[in-house]
Amino acid sequence: MTAAPPLVLDIDGTLTRPEGWGIDPRVFEPLYEWDAPIVIATGKAFPYPIALCHFVGIPELVVAENGGVVHTGDDVFFTADREAARAVVEEYRAAGYDLGWGAADTVNRWRETEIAVSLDQPLEPLREIAAEHGLEVIDTGYAYHVKDTDPNKGEGVARIADYVGIDPADCVAIGDSINDVSTFETVGRGFAVGNADEAAKAAADEVLDDIHADGTLAVLERIRGTK
Numbered sequence: 001m002t003a004a005p006p007l008v009l010d011i012d013g014t015l016t017r018p019e020g021w022g023i024d025p026r027v028f029e030p031l032y033e034w035d036a037p038i039v040i041a042t043g044k045a046f047p048y049p050i051a052l053c054h055f056v057g058i059p060e061l062v063v064a065e066n067g068g069v070v071h072t073g074d075d076v077f078f079t080a081d082r083e084a085a086r087a088v089v090e091e092y093r094a095a096g097y098d099l100g101w102g103a104a105d106t107v108n109r110w111r112e113t114e115i116a117v118s119l120d121q122p123l124e125p126l127r128e129i130a131a132e133h134g135l136e137v138i139d140t141g142y143a144y145h146v147k148d149t150d151p152n153k154g155e156g157v158a159r160i161a162d163y164v165g166i167d168p169a170d171c172v173a174i175g176d177s178i179n180d181v182s183t184f185e186t187v188g189r190g191f192a193v194g195n196a197d198e199a200a201k202a203a204a205d206e207v208l209d210d211i212h213a214d215g216t217l218a219v220l221e222r223i224r225g226t227k
């Protein structure tokens, strides 16, 4: 008998259908059945991973907004200040640009510590304005995130692991982009799916052939343990 390891899972690019968007429904059952804690570590706003945990039927262990929001299951921590990102966006808008999500902007509506800008908006002016405010812009392949340079997913994962009583070194993480590098540096074993960007591939212990959920499902099959 081998025990399943705790998991740290990114959402976009990792749990997504091979076409690139939408959660692949095949991941629901193995996550529901998983015999160890699962941390969802994402760049998405807090309600999205919470809803994912809710709909899969697993406890809420969540790192959202690239580490800006950490939920240990009992307590929620905010580790970055949204005001600086807000100031960057105001300047970006004043210069004639837009966040690119339309009037409802459900991408940022519940975002607490950073701002996300659509990939179809100009990056260079955003980077310049962010730098003037001491912030960085990271490109996850799904959005540009204007954020503090400080918090990251890995620190959030470490905080949750400490609270839950698991050793990060025992965790297996799967991810696809630059915002997963800190996760890979925190856990014992990191897998980059085949569609991952160069930063994630370089930081991972192993790069998978399969893309998106196909890659993730292949890892889960390999490490799920036996009874």
Ligand SMILES: O=C(O)COP(=O)(O)O
Pocket (backbone or CB within 6 Å): 010, 011, 012, 013, 014, 041, 042, 043, 044, 045, 140, 141, 142, 143, 144, 177, 179
């Ligand atoms: O929000 C994003 O841009 C990416 O989200 P992810 O970290 O779950 O891939």
Ligand SMILES: [Mg+2]
Pocket (backbone or CB within 6 Å): 010, 011, 012, 013, 014, 140, 175, 176, 177
């Ligand atoms: Mg991702």
